[in-house]
Amino acid sequence: MPIRNLKGLVGLVTGGASGLGKATVERFVRQGARVILCDLEKSAGKDVADNLGDNCIFSPTNVTSEADVKKALEIAKDKFGKLDVAVNCAGIGIAFKTYNFNKKLPHNLEDFAEVITVNTVGSFNVIRLAVGLIGENEPDADGQRGVVINTSSVAAFEGQMGQAAYSASKGAIVGMTLPIARDLANQGIRCCTIAPGLFNTPLLASLPEKVQTYLASTIPFPKRLGDPDEYAHMVQTIVENPYLNGEVIRVDGSIRMMA
Ligand SMILES: CCCCCCCCCCCCCC(=O)CC(=O)SCCNC(=O)CCNC(=O)[C@H](O)C(C)(C)COP(=O)(O)OP(=O)(O)OC[C@H]1O[C@@H](n2cnc3c(N)ncnc32)[C@H](O)[C@@H]1OP(=O)(O)O
Numbered sequence: 001m002p003i004r005n006l007k008g009l010v011g012l013v014t015g016g017a018s019g020l021g022k023a024t025v026e027r028f029v030r031q032g033a034r035v036i037l038c039d040l041e042k043s044a045g046k047d048v049a050d051n052l053g054d055n056c057i058f059s060p061t062n063v064t065s066e067a068d069v070k071k072a073l074e075i076a077k078d079k080f081g082k083l084d085v086a087v088n089c090a091g092i093g094i095a096f097k098t099y100n101f102n103k104k105l106p107h108n109l110e111d112f113a114e115v116i117t118v119n120t121v122g123s124f125n126v127i128r129l130a131v132g133l134i135g136e137n138e139p140d141a142d143g144q145r146g147v148v149i150n151t152s153s154v155a156a157f158e159g160q161m162g163q164a165a166y167s168a169s170k171g172a173i174v175g176m177t178l179p180i181a182r183d184l185a186n187q188g189i190r191c192c193t194i195a196p197g198l199f200n201t202p203l204l205a206s207l208p209e210k211v212q213t214y215l216a217s218t219i220p221f222p223k224r225l226g227d228p229d230e231y232a233h234m235v236q237t238i239v240e241n242p243y244l245n246g247e248v249i250r251v252d253g254s255i256r257m258m259a
Pocket residue numbers: 092093094095096097152153154155160161162163166196197198203204206207208210211214215257259
């Protein structure tokens with residue numbers, strides 16, 4: 001039967017210890033799914049998983065590590081028998097102009113590379129490995145075996161001052177969504193990406209207060225930051241609608257960021 005809800009599904013969520021990923025893990029478990037919560041060893045991942053009970057297992061994972069991701073997938077297979085949905089939420093941000101003329105400082109190259117490595121390369125690392133397990137599923141009546149959901153950002157389209165690295169990393173996720181969907185189509189695995197606007201999470205809270213206040217004032221409607229469960233709701237919508245594929249979906253209160 002085509003997927004019509006999350007009950008009985010097995011999901012893997014990276015960045016599941018905080019913010020949008022945590023909200024996704026919580027919604028999945030609430031709706032009867034089982035989840036492998038992947039996040040850094042130092043994260044709150046174990047506490048979050050323990051609080052959710054037997055249907056959530058924490059697997060310490062750096063998304064840039066092949067070994068870590070493979071270990072998480074082994075747990076999915078051994079403990080839950082399969083994988084249906086992989087959700088890439090793990091990500092980092094940075095705020096630094098290309099060149100700070102006040103301080104005569106260029107953007108640090110290692111910092112730029114780290115953002116690309118975690119956000120873009122890390123997401124692809126999870127996809128390339130997770131679909132191997134998803135591909136072992138029996139196809140449903142539609143021929144579907146599962147779905148991969150990535151997280152870009154409105155910054156992929158309207159990057160602000162100081163967002164060269166972050167916007168590049170998120171723009172790359174937009175760019176790879178369709179070719180990955182095309183690569184996986186014959187196996188009945190879908191690939192979609194969510195581009196969130198401003199959501200009330202620790203990552204957004206790490207921005208300078210002045211930038212946060214200014215940004216929040218520019219959201220047309222609803223005139224507020226997004227609730228992480230509203231992101232998680234979009235994840236569920238993508239899982240439940242088999243005709244969504246190869247697309248990037250903004251969830252942003254119609255914000256269009258200014259410089
Ligand atoms: C230092 C904090 C480190 C934070 C790291 C984590 C960042 C996480 C970002 C990702 C969050 C995820 C959200 C998401 O995906 C959706 C979005 O993208 S929301 C948009 C987020 N916006 C940004 O990330 C902007 C980042 N840029 C900046 O914070 C600043 O541009 C920067 C710190 C790089 C440079 O500021 P500064 O050195 O102060 O530059 P100036 O001296 O030229 O500033 C002049 C003046 O203008 C104000 N200003 C600077 N940048 C912005 C901006 N982007 N928006 C609004 N106002 C800005 C600045 O405060 C100065 O005002 P004064 O009145 O003169 O103090």
